[in-house]
Amino acid sequence: MSKLLNANDLLSLRYGEGGSIKREKFKEDALAYYFGELIRNRRKELKLTQQDLATIVGKKRPYISRVEKGEDIQLSNFAIILNALGISLEFKY
8 A cells, every 4th residue: 555645745756855956946936826826816806907917017018927927026026016906915024
């Protein structure tokens, strides 16, 4: 009988142990994807096109597309986009 693996075990098998370069890269990419989906879903809730959002935040449509794909985002631009979509951002330490 084979052993059941939990999510952490599966991640370790595929991306290496926690803290490894490959695992940290996966984590970074996963967060970028998650935030891109968050932005895309909220934009669609508000019935905005990518062009509409780009105009509101002073960027070009291809930039919004890259952000939604999790490919390209800077923290300053992320905050501007979230604000335009009515999403609050809270930092805690």
